[in-house]
Amino acid sequence: xLKNMLTKLxxxxxxxxxxxxxxxxxIHPNIISWICLLFPILFFLFTISGQYIxxxxxxxxxxxxxxxxxxxxxxxxxSQYGEFLDATLDRISDSLIIAxxxxxxxxxxxxxxxTLILNLLISYARAKSELASKATLKLEEGLIERPDRILxxxxxxxxxxxxxxxxxxxxxxxxxxxxxxxxxxAFTLYQRFKLAKKVLR
Numbered sequence: 001x002l003k004n005m006l007t008k009l010x011x012x013x014x015x016x017x018x019x020x021x022x023x024x025x026x027i028h029p030n031i032i033s034w035i036c037l038l039f040p041i042l043f044f045l046f047t048i049s050g051q052y053i054x055x056x057x058x059x060x061x062x063x064x065x066x067x068x069x070x071x072x073x074x075x076x077x078x079s080q081y082g083e084f085l086d087a088t089l090d091r092i093s094d095s096l097i098i099a100x101x102x103x104x105x106x107x108x109x110x111x112x113x114x115t116l117i118l119n120l121l122i123s124y125a126r127a128k129s130e131l132a133s134k135a136t137l138k139l140e141e142g143l144i145e146r147p148d149r150i151l152x153x154x155x156x157x158x159x160x161x162x163x164x165x166x167x168x169x170x171x172x173x174x175x176x177x178x179x180x181x182x183x184x185x186a187f188t189l190y191q192r193f194k195l196a197k198k199v200l201r
Contacts (some may be wrong), residue, residue, distance in 0.1 A: 029072035033085050036065035040093040047100040052161045055100070060155050062093060063147060087105050087127065091145070094119055099146055106160055107178045115178060118185040119149065125192040132200055144181075144187035152181050 022083055024032060037063045046055035070087055072078045095116060102112035124140065144152070159173040 007013070018066065021067050021074065024067060024071055025075055027071070029075070029077055030082055030085055032068040032071055032089065033065065033082070033089050035039065036062075036068065037089050037093060039064065040096040044096045044100040044103075047101060047157070048104040049108075050104070052157055056154060056157050057159070059097065061148065062150055065090065065093065077139070087123070091120060091123055093124075094146070101153075101156065101174075106172075106173050107156075111175060111178050111182060114115040115182045115185060116195045117148065118182065118189055122185060122189050123193065129196050129200065130190070132196075144184050144188050149181065149185075152177060152184075156181070169179070 003169070010151045034144055034182040039058045043055050043062065046058060048051070065086070068082070069078075072082055075142040089093045098112060098119065101107040102109045163173045168176060
């Protein structure tokens with residue numbers, strides 16, 4: 001359901017990207033990639049300092065890192081290094097966002113650490129499958145993708161803002177959402193292993 005919702009939103013997001021990217025067409029897409037790393041860095045800093053509203057704003061600005069690829073296609077500056085840089089900075093971004101919940105003390109490292117590892121492995125599995133299949137296989141299938149994770153993490157932080165002292169079966173709502181992310185991430189990785197085993201020889 002969540003994936004279908006995000007898919008339906010894509011045609012709506014494209015005109016927004018047109019508007020945002022237009023004044024950036026003169027900037028090299030690799031520079032835009034580095035600039036967009038500022039959002040997760042600020043998210044991390046705002047979260048650990050308890051400024052959750054500002055952190056939430058930064059989190060929902062994070063998907064703007066798609067602009068670099070958009071600008072690269074519009075200006076004909078698509079490159080292998082640009083793809084490498086974009087993918088690597090995305091992993092740094094994801095790590096900063098997820099780790100912020102543990103560093104701030106909102107969610108324990110026992111929950112955050114395996115979630116962080118699994119999300120890195122999901123991306124690694126996709127990259128490795130592309131390499132092993134000589135780019136004929138892209139493991140895009142799975143229960144959750146990066147936009148889904150950002151939305152779930154946004155809900156986790158929102159729960160911390162609205163229900164900071166609520167306890168359900170020994171867990172806060174934020175912790176429960178994180179546990180759901182952990183489980184769904186594990187299932188997504190399983191799905192990618194299953195597909196890779198089926199396709200790769």
